[in-house]
Amino acid sequence: xLAVDARGTQAVAGGTFxxxxxxxxxxxxxxxxxxxxxxxxxxxGACTAVRLRGREILAxxxxxxxxxxxxxxxxxxxxxxDLSVQALVAQGETVYAGGYGTDATxxxxxAQVWRWDGSGWTSLGAGTGGxxxxxxxx
Numbered sequence: 001x002l003a004v005d006a007r008g009t010q011a012v013a014g015g016t017f018x019x020x021x022x023x024x025x026x027x028x029x030x031x032x033x034x035x036x037x038x039x040x041x042x043x044x045g046a047c048t049a050v051r052l053r054g055r056e057i058l059a060x061x062x063x064x065x066x067x068x069x070x071x072x073x074x075x076x077x078x079x080x081x082d083l084s085v086q087a088l089v090a091q092g093e094t095v096y097a098g099g100y101g102t103d104a105t106x107x108x109x110x111a112q113v114w115r116w117d118g119s120g121w122t123s124l125g126a127g128t129g130g131x132x133x134x135x136x137x138x
Contacts, residue, residue: 001014002015003015003050006031012031012052013029014029014047014049014050015046015047016046023036023038027047028043040072040073043074045064049088049097055071060088064076066095078116083097083112084101087135089136089137090137094117096113096114096116097116098135110127112127
């Protein structure tokens with residue numbers, strides 16, 4: 001397990017796991033207060049961050065960007081440019097993703113925070129001095 005988010009008795013966990021007890025999973029599972037359940041067909045890669053947003057679930061997936069579970073299916077929020085997402089936070093429809101990537105000019109590792117505004121991702125500044133491993137909103 002690489003990531004967990006919880007609200008009340010509801011929780012979601014993401015990672016590289018394929019089973020929880022006797023059930024088959026594909027990197028993501030939901031807890032309803034009593035049992036773990038798979039979320040749709042699962043994810044196409046390792047889940048590095050998860051976030052509950054109302055009835056929706058956001059998941060950062062290596063090689064697939066940030067995905068959104070709407071209760072029926074997974075859909076893409078697009079790809080964060082040059083970013084391996086390690087943290088997610090949501091404020092209403094706005095999503096923030098933090099992680100690290102490679103600077104296109106210097107080819108050096110850089111940490112970034114990106115914002116999804118409902119139609120695309122934009123970088124918040126030039127980056128940070130270290131990896132972004134957690135984000136929180138108030």
